[in-house]
Amino acid sequence: MTARPPGGAAGPRPAPGSPLPDTSGITDLFGEEALAGRQVALIDLLDRLLNGGAVLTGDLVLSVADVDLVRINLRAVIHAITPDDPAPW
Amino acid sequence: MTTDVPAAPATATMSYVYAVGRAGPALDAAARGLAGPADGPLRTVASGPLAALVSSVPADAYGEEGLRARLADLTELAALARAHHAVVDAAYARTTVLPLRLATVYLDDARVRAMLDERGPAFAQALGRLEGQVELGVKVYADPRAAAAAEPEPQAAEDPATAGRTPPEPGAPGPGRAYLRQRRQQRRRHQDAYRAAGAVAAGIRDRVATIALDRVAHRPQQGELAGAAGENIANDAYLVPARRVREFRRALAGAADGLPGVRVELTGPWAPYSFATPPPPAAPGEPR
Numbered sequence: 001m002t003a004r005p006p007g008g009a010a011g012p013r014p015a016p017g018s019p020l021p022d023t024s025g026i027t028d029l030f031g032e033e034a035l036a037g038r039q040v041a042l043i044d045l046l047d048r049l050l051n052g053g054a055v056l057t058g059d060l061v062l063s064v065a066d067v068d069l070v071r072i073n074l075r076a077v078i079h080a081i082t083p084d085d086p087a088p089w
Numbered sequence: 090m091t092t093d094v095p096a097a098p099a100t101a102t103m104s105y106v107y108a109v110g111r112a113g114p115a116l117d118a119a120a121r122g123l124a125g126p127a128d129g130p131l132r133t134v135a136s137g138p139l140a141a142l143v144s145s146v147p148a149d150a151y152g153e154e155g156l157r158a159r160l161a162d163l164t165e166l167a168a169l170a171r172a173h174h175a176v177v178d179a180a181y182a183r184t185t186v187l188p189l190r191l192a193t194v195y196l197d198d199a200r201v202r203a204m205l206d207e208r209g210p211a212f213a214q215a216l217g218r219l220e221g222q223v224e225l226g227v228k229v230y231a232d233p234r235a236a237a238a239a240e241p242e243p244q245a246a247e248d249p250a251t252a253g254r255t256p257p258e259p260g261a262p263g264p265g266r267a268y269l270r271q272r273r274q275q276r277r278r279h280q281d282a283y284r285a286a287g288a289v290a291a292g293i294r295d296r297v298a299t300i301a302l303d304r305v306a307h308r309p310q311q312g313e314l315a316g317a318a319g320e321n322i323a324n325d326a327y328l329v330p331a332r333r334v335r336e337f338r339r340a341l342a343g344a345a346d347g348l349p350g351v352r353v354e355l356t357g358p359w360a361p362y363s364f365a366t367p368p369p370p371a372a373p374g375e376p377r
Binding site for chain 2: 040041042043044045046047048049050051052053054055056
């Protein structure tokens with residue numbers, strides 16, 4: 001598969017040298033309000049939807065297997081895999 | 090089930106399940122006004138005391154082939170993940186539900202009911218555990234470059250004895266030594282940032298130990314999707330009573346003060362995705 005998402009789903013990165021907000025404190029990505037229209041980072045979501053959530057096999061033999069497939073296909077995108085540090089899944 | 094699935098006609102639909110909760114008006118209300126990934130309306134499918142949040146999806150798009158293609162494409166995967174999350178998130182705002190893993194699909198509602206019957210006691214137990222709880226994410230980053238940026242310019246403090254001499258004498262320890270010193274400094278800064286980040290991560294676990302009910306360590310985020318600066322060294326999810334979220338946030342305040350090479354990010358509250366699967370009975374040392 002291609003390693004780079006066509007839509008640039010990783011989101012904009014800060015320009016090199018740009019001041020990051022509050023580098024020494026806590027970056028509270030949601031603040032005191034609840035989710036209120038804030039789009040969560042895809043990687044945080046995938047951590048939860050591919051590793052968390054109650055696992056039911058479902059009727060499709062491939063549905064759970066496909067999730068495993070996703071991790072294999074996308075592992076270069078989601079996680080950098082090195083020989084010393086293989087994916088746990 | 091591991092049985093073979095009969096081929097479905099192209100126009101057929103299947104039942105995509107987002108979450109399981111207790112049957113009742115709260116879950117019914119959550120289903121109203123929400124749409125699934127295929128823009129179909131959501132409904133509840135109940136059996137006994139439990140009900141599933143379900144939407145119909147086209148069998149061709151969400152069957153084995155369709156799903157395989159969808160999950161293999163990051164744009165499609167992202168859309169599905171966000172649609173799934175939108176439903177779970179909205180439902181959890183109203184009532185306790187057990188979020189299911191992405192892409193849990195049944196042939197029809199009868200099969201969903203059979204699943205509810207079969208897993209009923211386990212669901213009820215899991216729902217009881219999650220009642221009134223939310224998930225908060227805490228990520229700790231080591232960022233040596235931020236530490237470097239916060240330090241004074243190395244030349245300014247360096248070797249005042251030779252500072253005024255120009256040009257440097259040919260035989261004198263000049264650029265080479267400065268280079269080595271810089272490299273040493275860089276390495277030290279690197280080690281300091283990682284050590285400090287590890288200490289901050291451990292400190293946070295201590296700070297919230299009496300607030301959080303449980304913790305799951307996710308794999309540190311790397312790769313292209315991890316767009317944040319620095320290296321993620323801890324990626325923890327905490328199960329926290331909803332009424333103590335503010336207290337949790339306060340407990341984190343100042344955790345990285347005075348450490349420019351360490352950054353802490355807090356996400357959530359989330360529906361308790363990371364705690365939806367009960368921990369395995371005995372698997373010490375096995376990350377979940």
